[in-house]
Amino acid sequence: MLRFLSRRRRLLALVCALSVAGPAEAQDAISDFFGTIFGGRPSNAQRYRPRVARPPQIRPKARTAPHPRERRIVKENPARPPEAQGAADAVVPQAGDPASQQQVGSFVVAVIGDSEAAILGRGLEDAFSADRRVAILNKAQDDSGLVRDDFYDWRKGAQALLEGPQRVDVAVMQIGINDNQPLRQDAGRALEPLSKEFNEAYARRIEEISAFFRDKNVPLVWVGLPIMRNAALSKAALIFNDIARQNATAAGAHYVDLWEAFSDVNSVYKASGPDVNGAVVRLRSADGVHFSPAGARKAAYFVEPEIKRVLATLQATPPAQPEQPAAVSPDAPAQPAAPSETEPAVAAPQPPPVPTLVGKVLPLNDQALSPGGSLASLPPPANAVRAPGAPAKAGRADDFSWPAKDAPAPPK
Structure with a gap:
């Protein structure tokens, strides 16, 4: 209870x-x-047991070997001075190790110029990646130009390249994005950019560089600047292209124009456009001056034909090798003497001519005649042609009288 x-x-x-x-x-x-x-009943401490957070596991990233195409690019660039602040954000190929410099192909293409040329060299490397005979030697210098020769003098650099131990079969030069600034003369005075005196001095430097390669019998391909996003830089690039087209070609160089390839139908700057495969991609970098990787490959597409032409010429005419006399052993049997000049040498039989699949092209309205012949002709019969004004013979095709006359009966 x-x-x-x-x-x-x-x-x-x-x-x-x-x-x-x-x-x-x-x-x-x-x-x-x-x-x-x-x-x-279980207590709160037992029911709500806090979970201890485990520290995240950090796995080391696997180190990948560099791409074989990057090993073939030899980048030689001295240390940049602190005052040189040109194209700081340019995409420049990385330097290869000493072992990669020994893997140079039999046909060397030297790329010289500023940072735009360095990116063009990357595009050429992609373009000739399947051809192991071609090696791209990147000699471009960042922040350089033809105006500031106190920073880097390309006239001396071209001579050093041609007279150095490295063999060069063809050179590709693109320069000018850093040249829209006063040109300092030896007397201490500076020439205003794009003035008449400036353009004349700029033209002389282009002609001197082109003449160095002409005298050394090294083909030079001068690549023009593309259109820029900035209006002032674009105007200067257009003038530099005109000067290079006139003076570089006069000194024996081949000029390649890229202006229309990187602008729209109205010659206006466009950051995107069709690549070499026809897909619309970004062709320019964020600064509006340099190429993107796809743009570098497109620029190389217009330089490829000239390089392939020089390569085909060198492959078609290999250098003559002097014949070395074979060493004769005293115990070896005597070889027959060569025929003297008085004894006629027996000529080897010539192979029969290869028949051609295409014959002589003849017009369709030409009369077929045998060689030296003429067309056979018979004199017309006496009654074949009716004299003007004479009456037509009854029953003949040219008898248009009405009513029609009866044709005489044919003779039996």
């Missing part, structure tokens, strides 16, 4: 607690009540 009253009191206390407490506290009260009847 006492146990029943005790449970009844607890039940009344539970009902009062539920009427006053919230939902969460009511749930805990119910759990405590049934826990006293059916067993103990």
